[in-house]
Structure formats: structure tokens, C-alpha cells
Amino acid sequence: MGKYFGTDGIRGIAGSELNCDLAFKAGAASACVLGRSLDRKPLFIIGRDTRISGDMITAALIAGLTSGGADVIDMGVLPTPAIAYFTANNAFVDSGVVISASHNPYEHNGIKLFGASGYKLRDEQENEIEALIDDFGSVALKTGADVGIKKQWQGDPAEEYARHLAGCGRQLDGLRVLIDCANGAASKTAPMIFSLLGCEADFIACTPDGININDGCGSTHLGKLSQAVKDGGYDLGIAFDGDADRCLMIDEHGDEIDGDRIIGALAAYMQDEGKLRGSAVVTVMSNLGLLEFLRDRGITSRITAVGDRYVLEDMLASGSNIGGEQSGHVIMTDYCTTGDGEMTAVQILSMIKTKGLKASDISRIISSFPQIMINVEVRNDLKKTIGASDEVKAIEEEIRSLFGDSGRILIRPSGTEAKVRVMVEGKDKELVTAMAHKAADVIRGLAQKA
Numbered sequence: 001m002g003k004y005f006g007t008d009g010i011r012g013i014a015g016s017e018l019n020c021d022l023a024f025k026a027g028a029a030s031a032c033v034l035g036r037s038l039d040r041k042p043l044f045i046i047g048r049d050t051r052i053s054g055d056m057i058t059a060a061l062i063a064g065l066t067s068g069g070a071d072v073i074d075m076g077v078l079p080t081p082a083i084a085y086f087t088a089n090n091a092f093v094d095s096g097v098v099i100s101a102s103h104n105p106y107e108h109n110g111i112k113l114f115g116a117s118g119y120k121l122r123d124e125q126e127n128e129i130e131a132l133i134d135d136f137g138s139v140a141l142k143t144g145a146d147v148g149i150k151k152q153w154q155g156d157p158a159e160e161y162a163r164h165l166a167g168c169g170r171q172l173d174g175l176r177v178l179i180d181c182a183n184g185a186a187s188k189t190a191p192m193i194f195s196l197l198g199c200e201a202d203f204i205a206c207t208p209d210g211i212n213i214n215d216g217c218g219s220t221h222l223g224k225l226s227q228a229v230k231d232g233g234y235d236l237g238i239a240f241d242g243d244a245d246r247c248l249m250i251d252e253h254g255d256e257i258d259g260d261r262i263i264g265a266l267a268a269y270m271q272d273e274g275k276l277r278g279s280a281v282v283t284v285m286s287n288l289g290l291l292e293f294l295r296d297r298g299i300t301s302r303i304t305a306v307g308d309r310y311v312l313e314d315m316l317a318s319g320s321n322i323g324g325e326q327s328g329h330v331i332m333t334d335y336c337t338t339g340d341g342e343m344t345a346v347q348i349l350s351m352i353k354t355k356g357l358k359a360s361d362i363s364r365i366i367s368s369f370p371q372i373m374i375n376v377e378v379r380n381d382l383k384k385t386i387g388a389s390d391e392v393k394a395i396e397e398e399i400r401s402l403f404g405d406s407g408r409i410l411i412r413p414s415g416t417e418a419k420v421r422v423m424v425e426g427k428d429k430e431l432v433t434a435m436a437h438k439a440a441d442v443i444r445g446l447a448q449k450a
Contacts (some may be wrong), residue, residue: 007111007415014053027064052210088118182218247341276318
């Protein structure tokens, strides 16, 4: 992670940590770095989620991009993977930008960039942009005819994207699903997608007002969806996050289907269909039960650091076409260049329809080890230092010695929030819970002393 870029772009509280000045500088610097090798003005497309600060940050970013000599198309509210899709599949687009803070509360926002291939920028490109932000006087802002302009997209991008996703699945007549759009970007696209697929779909958290994004809803708040699925007799519940790049699910009994189970089910389905290539690429946070399931199916797994960008890098290097995170980021490179929650839902529903499954069949395929995750609030300027402290290393070693091969501990600073994440996993749930809280207390104490 750099000074401004975390694991998923530039993030912060809108108006303070991520203010208009930073957005302007990031835009101008991005135009300079990404347009350097072109003999014309670069063209950026911009999408955003529904949070109230989106218009403000978008306006400042567009001002920076056009001042840096880039032309811009404002695509409006769209899921993150839609911007990646349009960037990758239109030769005239040089970069895509998404204004979103994903699953975070409405007061946060972020800026994430995709290169012309539809993949997130390489570390060295982000480093170049950061260097120019810090040395902004060296950025040659354009004048006269060299200033960029705003252009228009031909057609309705939301409808175009919905038709693309529907075309990647099969007709779903006879299925009843309840979909939680997190009052985010999926509110615009999901109703179109599932109407095209022919299933009976109802929606909750689908009326964004700028401040209700992720508020008690979406993939980080599954309680309401779980109860509604049980009460309504639905076949499946689907929950997106604010920018719809992740997806979690609820089976017909109201039980959660997390990202590990989704990845396992899709990998097995792709294996049965003769479409699986390489390995299933997952992160250090993935449950040991998933790794056992994959091994029993004869599917190799590859383990990366946390962050969908690291999963994707490994997938591309190893020639694998399925990977993701327990949190619901699922990447299928046959269809997309980044995690896509709506595509994940389309593929799972197509699998259920094709194989005549119930959603609970997915829940049962993996016997997960008890796993406890505790997020400890730690200031951004302290989280790396505390995570690497001697006290934290000592508690990690204590827990490793206690569990041996029957469990594990992972402590890491969040790449997107002011938190240190503690994960403990093992076969004994009571012991796992006790050790997770012990480790969290150590971190909490260090944060309070600092």
C-alpha cells in the first residue's frame, strides 16, 4: 500500500481525508501518467455509487482530468465491474474510474482506477500518480486547445451492462429470489438483469437517498435479508455491497452462503462442465474447510494476500479462471476483469437451475472450521506499526503454538479502513473465540496507549 492508494484505490472520509483538492490532483496526475504514451488526449470514463459525496468528488476529479488534458465521459451511477467492463471492451477508452467506498458507510468515498485492459492499475502506475500528487507543481496543467472536454456515451450504459450480464447466464424461470441492493449501484442495474433472466425477483434496500448506502443492509448486514428469505419462502437471497463488486447469499433456510462456499461451488461446477482452468485462487482469509473441499475434489488451490487485486494477479499468472475472497469478491476471468457481484449471482443461479439444486445444497458442500473475525479500530497512521509490533508477534506465536496444525491466526491492517483485523480459526470454537478476543484485546490496548 502506498501513501494514498490502499488495496482498493484512494479511500477516506469525503470532504476531509478525501477532499476536492486531492481528487483534483489525483485526476490531473492520472491524466499525465496514463496519457503519457499516447499521441492524443486520453479518454477516461467515470462511474460512481449512490453516496451523497459522489457528485462532489466526481466534479473535482473531472476538473483535474480535463486540466491534465484528458477527455471524460461521466457514466453516472454504475457498479464498479461495469466500468471495468466498458473500459476493457471499448478500444477508445484508455482508463476507467470509479468513485466509491464499496461496503463502507456513506460518509466515506474513494477513487479507484482501471487501465485500458480493464484491470486495476499496476503498483508502479499508482506510485507514479502518488509522486505527482506530492509534487504537483511539476504537473503541466493544460491550456487552450489542449484542455480536455466532457463527452457523451451513446446509449444507456446501465441497460447495456444488464444485457451483457444476462447474456452470460441462462433463463431462470421458476426461481424466486430476494435481492438486497444495499441502496447502492446495483439498485440501477439488478432489476433489469433479473427481469431479463425471467426469474421472479423482489428487491429490498433498492431506494438510495445518498446516505442509506450499506446502512443496515447489503453484504455486510445480512440479518434482514435472512429473515425475509425465510418468511417469504424464497429459493435464494442475494446481497450486494455498495458498488456491487461483491456478493453474499442466503439459502432457503436463512443461512449464509459466504464467498468461500460460492467459490467452492462454482469451481466444482466448472470442473464438472470441463471449464475449470488452473487452480482456485483464494486468500489467507479463506476457511480451511474450503481448502479441504477443493483438495478432495482434486482441485488445486493457490493462496494470496488479502485483496482482490492480489487474487487477480495470481489468477492471471497461473492461468486460473476462478478465484476470490470469503467476503464475496468472486472473479471469473472468463467473464470479467474484476470481482463482479451481479455476475456471481447470475452464475450461481444458472448452476442451481441447471443442476436442479437447492441453495442449501451449496451451504452443505463445505464443512467450515469455526472462524472468528474481530475488527479493532486503530488510527490509519498506527495500524501498520501496531500490526507489526513485538506484542502482536508474541500473541500470534502463542496461538500458533497452542493450535499446532489444527488452527491458525492472522492479524493484518485493513487496506480500506482504520482497523486491524484479527482472524482465528480452528476446530474448537470456544478456544478459537477466546484466543481471538485475547489477541484483539492486545491490539486494543496498544491503540489506546499510542
